[in-house]
Amino acid sequence: MRSHRPRVATSRQPHHMRSSASRFVALALAASAAPLVAQGQARKPAAARPAGALPAPVASVEGITEYRLPNGLKVLLFPDQSKPTVTVNITYLVGSRHEGYGETGMAHLLEHLVFKGTPRHRDIPKELTERGARPNGTTWFDRTNYFETVPATTENLDWALDLEADRMVNSFIAKKDLESEMTVVRNEFEMGENDPGSNLLEGMAASAFLWHNYGKSTIGARADIENVPIERLQAFYRKYYQPDNAVLVVAGKFDPPQTLALIVRKFGGIPKPVRSLERGNLLFPTYTRDPVQDGERTVTVRRVGDQQLVGALYKVPALAHPDNPATQVLVSVLASRPGGRLYKALVDGKLAASVGGSSFDLREPSMAYFIATLRKEQSLDAARTTLLAVLDSARGSSFTTEEVERARNELVAALERQLDNSESVGYALTEYEASGDWRLLHLTRDRLRAVTAADVQRVAAAYLKPDNRTVGAFIPTEKPDRAPIPEAPDVQSLVRDYKGQQAIAQGEAFDATPANIDARTTRGALPNGMRLTTLPKRTRGAVVQGSLVLRFGTVESLTGRRVPGAIAGAMLMRGTLDRTRQQMKDTLDKLKARVSVSGTGRSANASFTVRRENLVPTMRLVAEMLRRPAFDAKEFETLRTERLAAIEAGRSDPQALAITALQRVTAPADRAHPLYVPTLDEAAADWTAATVEQAKAFHGEFYTAQHGDLALVGDFDADSVRALAATLFGDWRSTRPWALIPEPFRRTDSTLVSIETPDKANALIAAVQSVRLSDGDADYPAMAIATEILGGGFLKSRLAERLRQKDGITYGVFTSLDVSPADSAGAISTIGIYAPENLARMQGGFREELDRFLKDGVTAEELEAAKTGWLRARQQTYANDDELVNEIIARRRWNRTFTGYDAVLEQRVQALTVAQVNDAIRRYLDPKQTVIIRAGDFEGAKKKAPTPTP
Numbered sequence: 005m006r007s008h009r010p011r012v013a014t015s016r017q018p019h020h021m022r023s024s025a026s027r028f029v030a031l032a033l034a035a036s037a038a039p040l041v042a043q044g045q046a047r048k049p050a051a052a053r054p055a056g057a058l059p060a061p062v063a064s065v066e067g068i069t070e071y072r073l074p075n076g077l078k079v080l081l082f083p084d085q086s087k088p089t090v091t092v093n094i095t096y097l098v099g100s101r102h103e104g105y106g107e108t109g110m111a112h113l114l115e116h117l118v119f120k121g122t123p124r125h126r127d128i129p130k131e132l133t134e135r136g137a138r139p140n141g142t143t144w145f146d147r148t149n150y151f152e153t154v155p156a157t158t159e160n161l162d163w164a165l166d167l168e169a170d171r172m173v174n175s176f177i178a179k180k181d182l183e184s185e186m187t188v189v190r191n192e193f194e195m196g197e198n199d200p201g202s203n204l205l206e207g208m209a210a211s212a213f214l215w216h217n218y219g220k221s222t223i224g225a226r227a228d229i230e231n232v233p234i235e236r237l238q239a240f241y242r243k244y245y246q247p248d249n250a251v252l253v254v255a256g257k258f259d260p261p262q263t264l265a266l267i268v269r270k271f272g273g274i275p276k277p278v279r280s281l282e283r284g285n286l287l288f289p290t291y292t293r294d295p296v297q298d299g300e301r302t303v304t305v306r307r308v309g310d311q312q313l314v315g316a317l318y319k320v321p322a323l324a325h326p327d328n329p330a331t332q333v334l335v336s337v338l339a340s341r342p343g344g345r346l347y348k349a350l351v352d353g354k355l356a357a358s359v360g361g362s363s364f365d366l367r368e369p370s371m372a373y374f375i376a377t378l379r380k381e382q383s384l385d386a387a388r389t390t391l392l393a394v395l396d397s398a399r400g401s402s403f404t405t406e407e408v409e410r411a412r413n414e415l416v417a418a419l420e421r422q423l424d425n426s427e428s429v430g431y432a433l434t435e436y437e438a439s440g441d442w443r444l445l446h447l448t449r450d451r452l453r454a455v456t457a458a459d460v461q462r463v464a465a466a467y468l469k470p471d472n473r474t475v476g477a478f479i480p481t482e483k484p485d486r487a488p489i490p491e492a493p494d495v496q497s498l499v500r501d502y503k504g505q506q507a508i509a510q511g512e513a514f515d516a517t518p519a520n521i522d523a524r525t526t527r528g529a530l531p532n533g534m535r536l537t538t539l540p541k542r543t544r545g546a547v548v549q550g551s552l553v554l555r556f557g558t559v560e561s562l563t564g565r566r567v568p569g570a571i572a573g574a575m576l577m578r579g580t581l582d583r584t585r586q587q588m589k590d591t592l593d594k595l596k597a598r599v600s601v602s603g604t605g606r607s608a609n610a611s612f613t614v615r616r617e618n619l620v621p622t623m624r625l626v627a628e629m630l631r632r633p634a635f636d637a638k639e640f641e642t643l644r645t646e647r648l649a650a651i652e653a654g655r656s657d658p659q660a661l662a663i664t665a666l667q668r669v670t671a672p673a674d675r676a677h678p679l680y681v682p683t684l685d686e687a688a689a690d691w692t693a694a695t696v697e698q699a700k701a702f703h704g705e706f707y708t709a710q711h712g713d714l715a716l717v718g719d720f721d722a723d724s725v726r727a728l729a730a731t732l733f734g735d736w737r738s739t740r741p742w743a744l745i746p747e748p749f750r751r752t753d754s755t756l757v758s759i760e761t762p763d764k765a766n767a768l769i770a771a772v773q774s775v776r777l778s779d780g781d782a783d784y785p786a787m788a789i790a791t792e793i794l795g796g797g798f799l800k801s802r803l804a805e806r807l808r809q810k811d812g813i814t815y816g817v818f819t820s821l822d823v824s825p826a827d828s829a830g831a832i833s834t835i836g837i838y839a840p841e842n843l844a845r846m847q848g849g850f851r852e853e854l855d856r857f858l859k860d861g862v863t864a865e866e867l868e869a870a871k872t873g874w875l876r877a878r879q880q881t882y883a884n885d886d887e888l889v890n891e892i893i894a895r896r897r898w899n900r901t902f903t904g905y906d907a908v909l910e911q912r913v914q915a916l917t918v919a920q921v922n923d924a925i926r927r928y929l930d931p932k933q934t935v936i937i938r939a940g941d942f943e944g945a946k947k948k949a950p951t952p953t954p
Contacts, residue, residue, distance in 0.1 A: 057268060057272075058071075058261070058264050058265060058268060059071040059072055059073060059074075059079075059264075059268075063443070063499075065443055065446055065502060065503060065504040066423070066446060066504040066505075066506065066507070066508065067082060067083070067084075067508065068080055068081070068082045068429070068433075068442065069081050069082075069260070070442070071264060073247065073267075073268065073271060073272055074272070074276070075247040075248065075271070075272065075274055075275060075276040076246075076247050076248025076249075076276050077247035077248070077250055077251075077252060077271050077274075078250070078251040078252070078437075079251075079252045079253075079254075079264070079267055080251065080252070080253045080254070080433060080437075080442055081253075081254050081255075081258075081260050081263065081264065082253065082254070082255040082256075082426055082429055082430060082433075083255075083256075083257070083258060083259075083260050083426075084255065084256055084257060084426035084510075084511065084544050085257055085510065085511065085512070085513045086257075086510065086511020086512055086513065086514065086541075086542065086543050086544045087156070087255075087256045087257050087425075087426050087427065087511070087544065087883070088155065088156050088257055088513075088514065088515060088516050088882075088883040089153050089154065089155055089156050089256050089257065089427065089880060089883045089884075090153070090154060090155075090156040090160065090161050090164075090254065090255070090256035090257055090258050091151060091152070091153040091253070091254070091255045091256050091426070091427050091430035091431070092151060092152055092154075092161070092164040092165060092168060092252075092253070092254055093149055093150070093151035093252075093253040093254075093255070093430050093431060093433070093434060094149065094150050094151070094168045094172070094250055094251070094252050094253070095147050095148070095149040095250065095251045095252075095253070095433075095434045095437055095438065096147065096148045096149070096244055096245055096249055096250050097146070097147055097244075097249050097250070097251070097437075097438060098111055098147065098148055098240075098244035098245075098249065099111050099143060099144050099145045099146045099147045099148055099222065099438070100112070100143065100144070100145050100217055100220060100221075100222040100224070101145045101146055101216075101217045101218065101290055101367075101368070102217075102244070102290060103217060103220075103224075106228055106232070106236075107228065107232070107236065107240070108220055108224035108225045108228045109189070109193075109222070109223055109224015109225065109228050109229045109232075110224070110228070110232060110236065110237060110240055111143050111148050111222070111240075112143040112148075112189065112222055112223060112224060113182075113185070113186070113189050113224070113229060113232065113237065114148070114177070114237055114240055114241055115141045115142070115143045115148050115150075116141075116185045116188065116189055117175065117176070117177050117178075117181055117182065117185060117237065118141065118150065118171055118175045118177075118241075118245075119141065119799070120175070120176050120177075120178070120181045120185070121175070121176050122170045122171050122174040122175055122176065123174060124166075124170050124174070125166075125167055125170055125171065127800070128167070128171075129797070129798050129799030129800040129804075130800045130869060131163070131167070132152060132798045132799075132800075133797035133798045133799070133800040133869065133870075133873035134800075134869045134872040134873045134876070135154050135155075135160055135163065135872070135873065135876050136154065136155065136872075136873055136874075136875065136876020136877040136878070136879060136880055137152040137153065137154045137164075137798065137876075138152065138153040138154075138880060139151060139152035139153075139798055142434075143222050144222060144435075144438070145217070145218055145222060145364075145366055145367075145370075146366055146367045146438035146439065147434060147435075147437070147438035149434045150168065150171075151430070151431065152164050152167075153256070153427055153430075153880070154876075154880075155876060155879045155880065155883065156256055156257035156258060158262075161254075161258055161263065161266065162266060165254075165266055165267060165270045165271075166270055168252070168270075169270040169271045169274065172245055172246075172247070172250065172271075172274065173245070173246075173274055175241065175245075177234070177237055177238045177241050178234070179234040182232075182234050182237065183812070184808075184809060184810065184811070184812035185812060186229060186230060186232075186812070187812035187813060188808055188812050188813075188814065188815055189223075189229055189815075190226065190229050190230060190839070191766070191813065191814055191815040191837060191838060191839055192223065192815040193223050193224070193226055193229060194765035194766040194839055195765075195766040195815060195837055196221075196223060197764075197765040197766065198657065198658065198659075198764050198765060198766045200305075200307065200309045200311060200313060200653075201313060201375065201377075203305050203307060204303075204305050204313050204315055204375065205315065205317075205373060205375070206221050207303040207304075207305050208303050208315055208317040208373065208474045208475070209221075209317065209371060209474075210303070211301045211302070211303045211474045212294075212297070212301065212317050212319060212371060212474040213294050213319075213371075214294055214295075215292050215293070215294050216292050216293060216294050216368070217290075217292070218364070218366065218368070218370050218371065239284070242285065243284070243285045243287075244287075246274075246276075246277045247271060247274050247276060248276050248277065248287075249287060251433075251434075251437045251442070252267065252271070253430050253433050253434070254267070254430075255426040255427060255429055255430030256426050256427060256430070257513065290368070293368075293369070294319075296487065296488050296489070297319065297471055297472050297487070298471065299471050300470050300471060300473055300474070300475065301473075301474040301475075302474070302475060303474065307763060308656055308762055308763035308764070309653070309656055310380065310652040310653050310654075310655045310656050311357075311377055311378065311379065311380070311649055311652060311653045312377070312378040312379070312380065312382065312384050312387075313375055313376065313377050313378065314375070314376050314378070314384055314387050314388045314391055314475075315373055315374060315375035315376070315391075315475065316373065316374050316391060316392060316395055316473050316474070316475040317371050317372070317373040317374075317473060317474045317475070318371065318372050318373070318467050318468060318469075318472050318473045318474075319369060319370070319371055319467070319472055319487070319489050320363060320369065320370060320371060320372045320463075320467050320489070321369055321467075321489060321490055321492070322365075322366060322367055322368050322369050322370065322439065322491075322492035323365040323366060323367065323436070323439040323440070323444060323448065323492070324367075324439060324440045324444060324492040324493060324495050324498065325369075325490060325491075325492050325493065326451070326493075327462075327463050327466070327467075327490070328363075328365060328448070328451075329448060329451040329452045329454075329455050329459075330455050330459035330460050330462065330463045331363055331372060331463050331467065332363050332365065332415055332452065333408055333411045333412055333415065333452070333455045333459075333460050334372075334398075334460050334463055334464055334468075335361050335362065335363045335372050335374075336361075336411035336414060336415060337403060337407045337408065337410075337411045337460065338361060338374065338394070338395070338398060339359060339360055339361025339362075339374055340410075340411060340414070341358075341359065342578075342585045342586055342589070342639075342642075343407075343410060343586040343589070343590075344359070344361075345394050345398065346359045346361070346374060346376070346391065346394055346395075347359050349390050349391075349393075349394050350376050350387060350390055350391065350394075351642055351645070352638070352642070353390065354382075354645075355376075355378070355382060355383070355386050355387045355390055356376040356377060356378050356382065356387050357377050357378060357379055357382070357645045357646050357648070357649030358376070358377045358646055358649065359374070359375070359376045359377070360374070360375050360376075360377075361373060361374040361375070365435075365439065366438075366439060367438060367439045367440060367492065368492065369489040369490075369491070369492070372467075374391065374395065376391055377649060378649075379645065379648060379649050379652060380652065388475070392470075392475065395468055395473075396468070396470065398464045398468055399464050399465050399468050399469070400465070402457070402461060403457045403460045403461050403464075404457065405457055407457075408455065408456065408457045408460055410586075410589075410590050410593065412452055412453070412455055413590070413593035413594055413596075414589075414593045415452050416449060416452050416453055416596075417593055417596040417597075419445070419448070419449045419452070420449070420596055421596070421598065421613070422445075423445075423449075423506075423508060423545070424508065424544060424545030424547050424615070425544065425545070425547075426544060429445075432445060433445060436448070439495075440492065440495030441495045441496065441498075441499050443499040443502050444495065444498075444499070446502070446504050446505070447498060447499060447502060450505060466487060467487055467489075469487045471487065472487035508544060508545050509542075509543075509544065509545055509546040509719070510542075510544060511541070511542045511543040511544040511545075511719075512541055512542040512543075514541050516879070516882035516883045516888065517882070518882075518901075518902035518903045518906045518907040518910075519902075519903055519907065521539065521882065521888070521892075521902045522901050522902050522903050524539050524540070524541060525537060525538070525539045525892065526538050526539075526722060527896065528726065530709070530729060530730050530733060530734035531730060531734040531735065532708075532709060532710040532733070532734055532735060532736060532737050533710045533711070534709045534710055534711075534712045534713070534714060534729075534733055534734065534736075535712070535713045535714070535896050536713075536714050536715075536725075536726060536729050537713065537714070537715040537716075537892050537893070537896050538715070538716050538717075538720075538722045538725060538726070539715075539716070539717045539718075539888075539889075539892065540716075540718070540719070540720055540721070540722050541717070541718065541719070542719055543718045543719045543885065545615060546615050546616035546617070546718075546719040547613060547614070547615055547616075547718050547719060547885070548612075548613070548614055548615070548616060548619050548716055548717070548718035548719055548720050549611075549612075549613055549716070549717045549718050549885040549886045549888075549889045550610075550611065550612045550613075550614075550623070550626075550714070550715070550716045550717075550889065551609075551610070551611050551713075551714075551715050551716075551889045551890050551892075551893050552609065552610040552611075552626065552630075552712065552713065552714045552715075553607060553608070553609055553712050553713045553893055553897075554603075554607055554608040554609075554630065554707065554708065554709055554711070554712040555606070555607050555711040555712060555742050556606070556607065556608075556706040556707060556708055556711065556738065556740060556742050557569075557605075557606060557678070557706050557740060557742060558741055558742065558743040558745070559677075559678060559743070559745045559746065561706075561740060561741075562605055562606065562678040562706075562745070563676050563677065563678065564676040565605060565678070565702060565706075566605040566676075566677075566678050566680060567605075567690045567691075567694050567698070568605070568694065568698040568699050568701070568702040569603070569604060569605025569606065569678075569699075569702050569706070570603075570604055570605055571640070571643075571694055571696070571698070571699035571702075572603060572633075572635075572699040572700070572702045572703045572707075573602050573603020573604055573605075573608055574602065574603070574643055574647075575633055575634075575635055575639065575640065575643065575696070575699055576601045576602065576603060576608065576629050576630065576633050577599075577600075577601050577602070577629060578633075578634070578636065578639040578640075578642075578643065579633070579634040579636050579639055580628045580629055580632045580633055580634050581632040581633075581634050582628060582632060583628070584634075584636075585636075585639060588625070588629070591621075591625060592622075592625070595614060595618040595621055595622050595625075596614065596615065596618065597612055597613065597614035597618060597622040597625075598612065598613040598614070599611070599612045599613075599614075599622065599625065599626060599629075600612075601626065601629045601630065605678050606678055606745065608630060608707065610626050610629070610630060611886075611889075611890075612626055613886065615719075616718075616719045616720055619720055619725075620724075620728060623728060623729075623732060624728075624732065627732040627733060630707070630709075631707075631736065633703060635696050635697075635699060635700040635703070636696075637696050640696035640699070644691055644692075644694070647691050648688060648691055648692070651684050651687050651688045651691070652688070654684050655684055656761055656762075656764065657761065657764070658759070658761045658764050658766060658767050658768045658939035658940050659768050659837075659939070660684070661684070661759050661761065661939045662759065662768040662769070662770050662835075662937050662938065662939040663768075663770070663835075664681065664683065664684060665757055665759065665770070665937045665939075666770045666772055666833065666835075666937055667681045668681045668683075669752060669772050669831075669935050669937075670750050670752065670772070670774055670829070670831055678745055679745060679747065705738075705740060706738065706740055707738070708736055708737055708738030708740070708742075709733040709734075709736040709737075710736065710737050710738065711742040712733070713893045713896055713897060714729055714733065715889050715890075715892045715893045715896065716889065717885045717888055717889045717892065718885055744826055746827065747824070747826070747827050747829040748827070748829060749774060749776050749827070749828055749829045750774055750829065751774055751933060752772065752773050752774045752933045752934070752935050753932070753933060753935075754931065754932050754933065754934055754935070755935045755936070756935075756936045756938075757935070757936070757937045757938070758938050758939075758942065759937070759938065759939035759940075760939075760940075760941065760942060760943060761939055761940055761941055762941050762943070762944060763941055763944065764840075764940060764941050765839065765840075765941075766837055766838075766839065766840075766940070767837065767838055767839065767840045767843065767938065767939060767940025767941070767942070768835065768836070768837050768838075768938070768939050768940065769835070769836050769837075769838065769843075769846055769847060769850070769936065769937070769938045770833065770834065770835045770836075770936075770937040770938075771833065771834045771835075771850065771934050771935065771936050771937075772831055772832070772833045772834075772934070772935050772937075773831065773832055773833075773929065773930065773933045773934045773935070774829070774830070774831050774933065775787070775821075775823075775830040775831060775832055775928045776828045776829075776830065777823050777828055777830040777928065778823055778824060778825060778826070778827060778828045778830065779823045779824065779825050780825055781828070783924045783927070783928070784823065784909075785909060785912040785913045785916055786916055786920050786921045786923075786924035786925075787821060787832075787924050787925075787928055788821055788874065788913070789867065789870050789871060789874060789913060789916060789921055790862065790921050790924060790925050790929075791819050791820065791821040791832060792870045792873065792874050793862050793866050793867070793870045793921075794819045794834075794853075794854075794857055795817060795818050795819025795820075795834055796818065796819060796820075796870075796874075797870070797873055798873075800869070800873075801818075801819070802853050802856075802857060803817045803818075803819065803834065803836070803850065803853055804817055804818075806849050806852075806853050807836060807838075807846065807849050807850070807853075811845060811849055813838050813839070813842040813845050813846055813849070814836050814837055814838045814846065815837055816836065816837055817834065817835070817836030817837075818834070818835060818836075819832065819833065819834040820832070820833055820834075825898045825900075826898075832928075832929070834850065836850070839945075840940040840941045840942050840944065840945035841945040841948065841949065843938065843940065843942055843945065847936070847938070851931070854929070854931060854934075855931070857925065857929070858925060858926060858929055858931075861918070861921070861922030861925060861926075862918060862921050862922060862925070863918070864918050867916065867917075867918055867921060871913055871914060871916065874913060875910055875913065875914070878906070878910065
């Protein structure tokens with residue numbers, strides 16, 4: 005589950021993809037309690053409806069069809085036979101915008117409690133894990149949603165729809181669950197408190213919006229989270245979690261008539277609520293609006309940290325308003341990198357390390373913001389002056405056709421990539437429905453295509469006014485230059501007759517099993533020895549996924565070359581000998597391709613997603629990036645500043661410090677070794693001393709394709725791809741040999757590492773132990789499942805049950821097993837977050853659960869559930885082409901096939917017994933070999949602790 009705290013972004017991105025932390029997916033645990041009874045009606049499971057009583061279509065646009073059930077439920081069906089998964093996403097039109105005084109954070113807190121179970125689904129995390137689901141719940145200003153993506157079977161779809169219908173009306177919203185989950189949500193709140201960018205943006209939003217709830221973070225106020233009565237949550241649930249306030253989306257591989265009939269059976273029997281003033285459940289439109297701002301406002305946040313930030317926030321129209329698309333383009337023109345005006349003035353001008361900006365495209369008038377990040381030695385005053393000067397000048401200067409086309413292409417390409425993937429559309433519809441109607445997704449795309457330079461100039465003049473921004477002190481002025489923000493128009497009048505524009509190619513129904521993957525895959529090699537692996541198939545939107553790996557050097561030749569190698573890899577996407585960085589980005593936007601190219605001191609990687617018609621130029625561009633990087637001195641200095649700023653920010657961040665310490669536990673001790681992990685201070689020294697000439701020399705000496713792999717999955721002609729790959733990479737050789745760098749097993753011994761991070765509200769604990777194990781060993785299946793039971797799955801693990809559900813002290817805790825086919829230097833790691841004052845409970849709870857795991861082992865029920873969830877999760881990996889292409893690379897690297905390795909491994913997992921798993925646990929896990937690393941403000945927590953009463 006995820007609440008959306010504002011984050012500093014470099015471009016506009018869908019809010020449902022934003023998160024307060026990178027790896028910690030919000031978790032919830034199931035519980036049992038008495039079901040609620042609604043005011044004036046029984047809330048009970050859906051009753052069966054007569055077969056054939058199916059609603060007629062209400063609207064249909066580009067493959068998405070809307071239906072309405074008599075109880076008010078809106079249903080959107082988006083079939084895609086090329087996707088072997090199905091996504092069920094239910095959105096309730098209630099978010100933090102609807103919260104009253106004392107209720108901040110209530111929508112998000114309720115989202116957590118809805119995972120606690122129903123009388124029919126008492127252990128939701130267990131069910132999700134067993135089905136290999138990819139689930140979550142998210143809360144935002146205008147809505148709350150719950151979704152799960154599962155393998156596309158009739159059984160799974162029936163289960164997912166039954167789950168959402170049942171928890172719509174029968175969720176346990178119980179006091180005992182609130183007591184444990186409140187501390188979990190508070191821990192999530194504390195995690196966001198560690199982020200300087202979030203702190204500043206929240207402060208600016210709160211100052212800009214004096215009355216509207218868009219000025220309050222969705223996570224809520226700490227006091228409200230800690231003190232909300234269960235009765236208020238129950239009333240909130242009964243009022244808003246109803247069919248007439250919900251939108252159900254089913255996207256992926258399914259039969260539409262059968263699915264519609266199933267939806268009618270599951271949801272049709274839920275009665276439409278009787279809403280009245282007496283019952284207190286009327287759904288009033290929100291009507292609070294801030295007055296027109298009368299002057300520039302200021303906010304200052306002072307906290308411990310290692311970077312400076314300066315920002316400016318402006319109020320702007322809602323998503324549905326005609327000015328919104330031009331506003332999105334305006335933000336991109338100003339804040340994009342490396343061609344944006346702010347980037348050129350601040351980053352190229354050496355006044356800031358990075359810049360970012362984004363617009364919050366919501367149902368009601370909201371905001372756009374711009375933020376610059378500075379190193380400590382850079383001048384905040386100079387950056388502020390330049391930032392505001394650029395923004396002020398945008399009101400009167402002209403925007404070029406090139407600027408606008410570049411930004412427009414980027415925004416349109418992002419929307420079109422969403423429309424190419426039914427799973428992405430299944431999630432994206434949440435945001436547009438919350439903003440008024442799902443068809444705004446397509447309408448926004450059309451409007452963006454039509455934006456002109458004159459439109460951008462007009463909105464810049466209308467909204468980028470000093471009196472409409474929040475950044476500095478209040479300044480009285482004789483004649484305020486006010487910027488009234490128009491209301492959103494009637495959305496239904498916009499979309500009533502809208503039919504859409506583009507037809508997207510439909511894919512084939514491909515059953516992604518190991519046998520079918522191998523049967524469709526062709527393996528070959530280029531003249532220089534580079535391996536080429538292709539799996540052609542028809543995909544929705546004729547999309548192709550590609551992945552490339554280059555390998556170079558030996559442990560001897562790479563010794564002392566780690567830093568130049570890392571810099572060479574980081575420079576690959578910063579311009580080539582034929583194109584500048586901006587020209588390269590413009591080309592990718594025109595191709596509507598997503599490309600990522602990077603490298604380390606041992607290898608380089610490239611991935612790309614593009615439609616069939618643009619595959620050839622995209623592959624040519626990838627080859628150009630890899631073979632002809634420019635190593636521009638100016639770009640290198642920009643990169644150096646960015647990296648040093650990031651390193652400095654990590655010096656006070658518990659997560660960065662603890663993860664670095666965790667990585668160093670089993671790494672080589674010799675700083676010259678290619679696999680050495682530097683401390684943050686060492687990393688800063690490395691980047692300070694490095695030169696671009698060293699990186700250029702490294703590239704010329706080591707980069708080659710002859711030891712590499714290239715794989716493609718999707719809609720392409722295999723013969724043409726082979727010929728193109730031979731032209732692009734087949735002649736790329738090097739006299740430097742390549743050999744796998746050995747990673748010998750290094751035993752860990754029980755050690756405690758404690759790192760103080762003053763004034764940080766969130767702490768992190770990590771535990772790591774070396775295990776002598778590879779992924780081909782006989783014990784690997786047992787240890788993989790043991791890890792799943794200890795700390796894997798979606799909320800259903802020993803550690804999650806204890807530390808989150810029972811103790812309520814962590815937002816997230818997980819365990820992973822890291823092994824390789826090449827050697828037996830494996831490691832098992834556990835990571836969890838918590839408040840520093842809960843250190844003893846967190847550390848003690850982990851140790852108690854590990855001891856119990858070793859003593860009692862696993863049960864037959866746990867084993868079967870873990871095996872089922874683990875196997876279904878692998879099915880999801882096979883089903884997603886962007887993941888499958890990397891799995892194909894990995895299999896080819898070790899001369900494996902999916903039938904020869906994966907199918908055999910899955911059979912071994914299915915055959916596991918309780919005795920085998922318990923025997924492996926006791927032979928491999930040893931507390932005496934466990935290194936504990938913790939980072940947080942522990943001294944500060946001691947000072948806050950109450951003094952014991954004599």
